[in-house]
Amino acid sequence: MKENSLYDTEGVIKYRLDHQHRPLPASIDIRAINAWRNLLFRLGLVGQDPARYHGLGYGNVSERLTANAHGFLITGTQTGHLATLNREHFAMVESASAKQNSIQSSGPSKPSSEALTHASVYSLLPKAQAVIHVHCPEIWRNTLALQLPHTGADIPYGTLEMAETVERLFHSGQLNKRPIFSMLGHEDGIVAFADSLATAAQIIFAELAEALTIEQNMSAG
Numbered sequence: 001m002k003e004n005s006l007y008d009t010e011g012v013i014k015y016r017l018d019h020q021h022r023p024l025p026a027s028i029d030i031r032a033i034n035a036w037r038n039l040l041f042r043l044g045l046v047g048q049d050p051a052r053y054h055g056l057g058y059g060n061v062s063e064r065l066t067a068n069a070h071g072f073l074i075t076g077t078q079t080g081h082l083a084t085l086n087r088e089h090f091a092m093v094e095s096a097s098a099k100q101n102s103i104q105s106s107g108p109s110k111p112s113s114e115a116l117t118h119a120s121v122y123s124l125l126p127k128a129q130a131v132i133h134v135h136c137p138e139i140w141r142n143t144l145a146l147q148l149p150h151t152g153a154d155i156p157y158g159t160l161e162m163a164e165t166v167e168r169l170f171h172s173g174q175l176n177k178r179p180i181f182s183m184l185g186h187e188d189g190i191v192a193f194a195d196s197l198a199t200a201a202q203i204i205f206a207e208l209a210e211a212l213t214i215e216q217n218m219s220a221g
């Protein structure tokens with residue numbers, strides 16, 4: 001079944017999705033991505049909560065499918081409430097264009113709403129093998145104190161402007177030292193990337209520990 005739709009999740013993003021519904025190829029192993037996502041879920045960095053973001057699911061994890069190719073495996077839309085995913089909950093993004101706001105994908109699930117941001121990272125940084133997008137209030141509100149690379153509060157996510165700003169961040173060299181950025185125009189939105197899921201997750205955990213340290217200093221007066 002082929003489906004074309006304007007995609008609207010988190011109430012903000014609208015892009016053209018050309019999605020082919022079919023099972024994941026047998027060669028795709030979801031165990032590692034699922035394990036790392038489960039840790040993020042336990043920490044509330046990925047999830048779904050009636051008290052946050054109008055009850056919509058948040059956060060997503062992806063992994064490049066083949067080194068040097070742009071395609072990637074990503075957690076599916078509306079999976080935020082699940083602690084553990086199965087093969088039904090993933091999508092493969094085959095190609096994406098931030099400039100045209102379009103995604104071509106396949107799989108049993110449609111890709112997460114933030115697949116375009118993941119696609120930008122993979123196309124700008126050939127050595128990135130994994131991208132993690134979490135919602136972390138502690139890191140986000142300490143973006144300046146942590147001196148994190150960031151996109152401006154006036155730039156809504158899922159827009160061409162966001163894609164261009166992310167591109168500028170890459171070209172500025174800031175992300176070479178610190179492969180993580182905060183999206184100030186997307187509440188609590190943090191993106192980290194690395195040559196493996198393990199490293200990308202650890203980058204987030206380390207920044208979260210720093211943020212928690214800063215907040216203790218503040219409350220200690």
Ligand SMILES: [Zn+2]
Binds near residue numbers: 059114134135186189
């Ligand atoms: Zn988000």
